[in-house]
Amino acid sequence: MKVQRLILVATFFYLAYTQLVNGQPRKDCKTSCGNVTIEYPFGTSPGCYYADDPSFHLTCNEKEKLLFEGDMEVINISHSGELRVWNNVSYACYNSTGDLSHEDYYPYSLGNLSLSRSNKFTLVGCNALAVLNTLGKRNHSTGCMSACDSLPVEYEDCNGEGCCRTDVSVPLGSYLYHTLQSRVPDMTSVFDFNPCVYAFVAEIGTFHFNALEDLWNLRNVSQFPVLLDWSIGNQTCEEVGNTSICGLNTICFNSSLGTGYNCKCLEGFEGNPYLSNEHGCQDIDECTTHKHNCSDPSTCRNKDGAGFYCKCQSGYRLDATTMICKRKDFEWATILLGTTIGFLSILLLICCVQQRMKRRKTTALRQKFFEQNGGGMLIQRLSGPGRSNANIQIFTEESMKTSTNGYDESRILGQGGQGTVYKGILPDNSIVAIKKARLGDNSQVEQFINEVLVLSQINHRNVVKLLGCCLETEVPLLVYEFINSGTLFDHLHGSLFGPSLTWEQRLRIAVEIAGTLAYLHSSASIPIIHRDVKTANILLDENLTAKVADFGASRLIPMDKEQLTTMVQGTLGYLDPEYYNTGLLNEKSDVYSFGVVLMELLSSQKALCFERPLQSKHLVNYIASAMKENRLHEVIDEKVINENNWKEIEEAVRVAMECTRVTGEERPLMTEVAAKLEGLRVTKTKHQWSDQYPVEVTENLVGVGILSAQGDTSSTGYDSIKNVASMHMEAGR
Template sequence: MKTSQDWSLEEEKHIYRKRKREREKMKVQNLILVAVFFYLAHTQPVNGQLRKDCQTSCGRVTIEYPFGISQGCYYADDRSFKLTCNEKEKLLFGSNFEVINISHSGELRVMNNISYACYDSLGTFGPNLYYTYTLANLSLSHKNKFNVVGCNALALLSTFGRQNYSTGCVSTCNSPSTVNGDCNGAGCCKTDVSVPFDSYSFETSPSRLQNMTSVYDFSPCTYAFLAENGTFHFDGLGDLMNLRNVTEFPLVLDWSIGNQPCEQVGSRSICSMNNSICFDSTRGKGYNCKCLEGFEGNPYLSNEHGCQDINECTSTIHKHNCSDPSTCRNKVGGFDCKCQSGYRLDTTTMICKRKDFGWATILLGTTIGFLSILLLITCVQQRMKRRKTAELRQKFFQQNGGGMLVQRLSGPGTPNANVKIFTEEGMKTSTNGYDESRILGQGGQGTVYKGILPDNSIVAIKKARLGDNSQVEQFINEVLVLSQINHRNVVKLLGCCLETEVPLLVYEFINSGTLFDHLHGSLFGPSLTWEQRLRIAVEIAGTLAYLHSSASIPIIHRDVKTANILLDENLTAKVADFGASRLIPMDKEQLTTMVQGTIGYLDPEYYHTGLLNEKSDVYSFGVVVMELLTGQKALCFERPQQSKHLVNYIASAMKENRLHEVIDEKVINENNWREIEEAVRVAMECTRVTGEERPLMKEVAAKLEGLTVTKAKHQWSDQYPGEVTENLVGVGILSEQGDTSSTGYDSIKNVASMHVAAGR
């Protein structure tokens, strides 16, 4: 009986024997791998070098690498390049085709059999022969034609691969008289071959449209075959009777190396062996090789059969074109025609001619001298032109007050002025040469362009229409004052350009259009709400009050209108276009100027007297408020005769107690009518005929601010109805102005009459 110790000993012996067998098995496998490695090393081409014993011909056909017969003699990565030489000395591709020619450019010419289907005199289907051909990794060339011979014949060419494809050809005829020697559809037809390049086989299938016994005597069969274009010529009745006397025709197959184009395969291509280059295959995948110009041989090899230099001086095929053979000198990749000393080569005739130094030298010297003088004149003209341009820019700079502006900027009293002086070239570049597509708007004070500065910031560039030299100092003062204004509701002046005939002003760019666009245009979305309109009116009023009362030198805008009120992306109002503005010296309350402004907004008192003061802006602002309330234009000739001006239009509505008809219905709701009425009263106070009767701009701003406070308190009282609301600011305003409606109407009526009489 075995003890546990005996069992343990036997188990160890078993494990030892098992490990010994595994080690012996691994030794055998390693020997096999080494043998395979040595076999492959001696049978595969290395660096384009083939085995010395490779068969180079079969019958009368030369075998060219990458094609070959035995292992190591063809391109090993693709067995499509393996050929067979049979006992009849015929070189075969696969089992279907006899190879007749191998081309380095990627073509393999083979012989292709004819498919046919025959019928007896009764129209019964008789002998037939259909072929299905295997292409391996080659493809049909576009140089082939699909040919069909026979009367009332139909044949199909079908290919099989990732994508099956079929095409066909029909040939019809009823009698021998309709058949001629042209393959144009009568007894014979042909069509182009444009099949998918990845087809691995094809089939030709001949048949007849119907069993017509009437054509049996001269066309008993239908023939179908692929042939290289130009190798089959239809001869009429002879081919119809018995085309089988010829059993095959040449066919072109396309081949290439691998599946990647030259760019992807890079230095891994077999073309990089010696004096050869890679080019993409015409079959849609892979690549082929060709020798460099001046070389010939097999571009797929690097040995003595590869691309070798052509000696054009001795070659009978690649001959030189030197007129005298003794002057030909061969070089790698080409040749030269070397003339002896004292002679030159005429490249047209390739003849060595004696050098003529006389006239040639004179002509060359004259040409060089003329070109030098011309270059010198051009340089002088360019320099003079640049100097003239610089002088003209300096003239305009001084004419437009540039010196005065620089002096005041550097002097005391303008510590906060931040005016940048731009160059003419910079302005021209930023507006793309003042291109029309960059125009943002045009008005009486000039044209505004969209500009893009070198730092990609967008600005508005105004090309002013300032031609009076007497206004230069005032213009400079205006630039300095506006540059110091830092008000959130004033479009900021960034700088100016004085090197042009008329000055250019550079402003910040506001991207959401004008108040006029939002009220009367169609480019923007939903109309402004009452809250937005009231806020805009408050912002404009506050800005004008600041210009009239808080600026270092009072400023009268003189052209307040909805088209000069810009809105940013948050619909915040920005007062713009100070081109018509005037500065009021501290010792004067009004100025006498040429009347300037916009019809519909122009103060009638200023229009008649030419006396400009801050109340002129108050009148224009009143018209703007009326536009905000009604959504109507300041002057509209489509309204009745007495209501063409918006001031008259509002006045008539108040007199006839139909104010609700003229207010924009988009802003009216049950909670804001009292605010709207009060805003109308404020607007009518602003548009009184006499300037003394109009309120100051800061009073107008306070009243409109009061409306916003009233609105907030009304909203609070709606939430807490038990609270007392009699102390609203709006109530006080209403009681103070409760007896002014008739006066306002009379004065407004006078204003309206004046406008109509003035033709506005």
């Protein structure tokens, strides 16, 4: 009796083994665990999974969770050779002093399975390093490092700042992997927003970094999906031949792991390609599964394998476009309709090609203008060391045309040596000033780039604000805030702005200009010399607040230099004679120009006027002569003089005279000038400027040859190397 039982048991195991080797598991095998379907060659008991490889053995625990290798929960199984499982997150947490407080990392045994290349190894944390180690036939390590000392600006970009990720490329036969992570030593400044470092392997697309949430606690997520690659055996399809476990209506393909094979159903079949029974690859009936496009389902006929066809009854034909059965007498109409549609399609295609070529041509032209207008130079200089991160908006050519009504002449605010200024109205109804360089003047490109660079360094209430630029037009455009009350030159010498400026208004404007220049010389991130200070470059808003503008000729002075040798540039009447004669530019050149502006404010006389006597054509000589001959009251604007302010006016004149000394070393600094004028305005000081700088009236202050040019105003260029001067007429802003 015992012998018979032994024979029966042996026979049972033999049949089970034989059936399994032939690709057929036992019929009583468990097919699901919880909500996960168990697909062969995986199984939970002997005779139910592929017997040659225990890696296909799964466990269904008492909580109805399907587990791989005892502790990795299975999400689903793919016939194509992928197993999706949940993977725990490894972490290490640190206290505020940078010491490790607690950590946890998870080693996993993968059997003969491998990590798929569809995964990414990810590290979340600041100033941290994470390493992924795999062990098997060959040891393999990979990892990445992230660094940051504050909360990243780009909250959702895993680019190495607070988050890094790397590809997972694991050698064949790896069976164990674990993650290690650590904080870079002595980096505790990030503790307030990143106390822990996290490392994990996750399927691509399942984790999207968000710095605000993930650097603190990784959104309390402890697991991510991971894809594992699996295959049958260690032979290729060619080597295994007809002995593969692939069922009927299947095709064998070599595994991406480099060894073993997988099976898939032929096109038009569906099911488990590793089975040969009713659960194996069965023909898909496109007609009953509604996977056809026959307009009438009754005309659908299924094909064995992939495909179907629509069969029309006698006297009808199938319209391949609409898949509708139509009477055959409509054939000519159908041909005509098809021909028409074809012609229109060709015509539409030609139009699309032409439009595309036109867009390409326009794009190429805009790129050409971008480079021609110094776009590459601008980007390079703005991104260079020491530059500020100015928020410069880039406007399109269309928006500039629309905002200026096609650059209509009625929108022109002013014209000068550096171009034309238009009034523009943006789509949000905000009013701006748009500066357009002169066409065909290549020297304006350098000044255009220079003005952007200079204004990107300045943040001052009395400097006109640069909003953006347009580089894709034939000439470059700059977009500024709109200042609606004209220039100081207009108020002093024009008749469009009503009553003349009072003494208090003129003194306040002088204080604002002086304070701005003092800021440019000593408080900006890089010292800036304006180089073209004049009343035409001082704008006034509705409150008559001064706004210094037109920085096209300005220069940034390196910290290690006190002066630069440059091509002489400025406006006659305001140009520093020492700078004109030597080509050496320093902050005292702006001091001289400001002195001339202050004289204009006091006298309402133009800086250069050829209607005055020869020795008084220049305003500096004019006022110097008046002081020398004790007739200052004759040159000061009578509209600003009253019995209470004459001492202030005399003191302001002394300030202007000290600013316009021939020698730069004898001129005061702009900070001293600003302080002196502010003192006049607030305290009506009784101290005399001559206590520090004795007044010396000097004739011919403008230097040899400056007055030889004819015209009201001009910009002068002088090359100190070639000793050649060039004159460029300029009407002012």
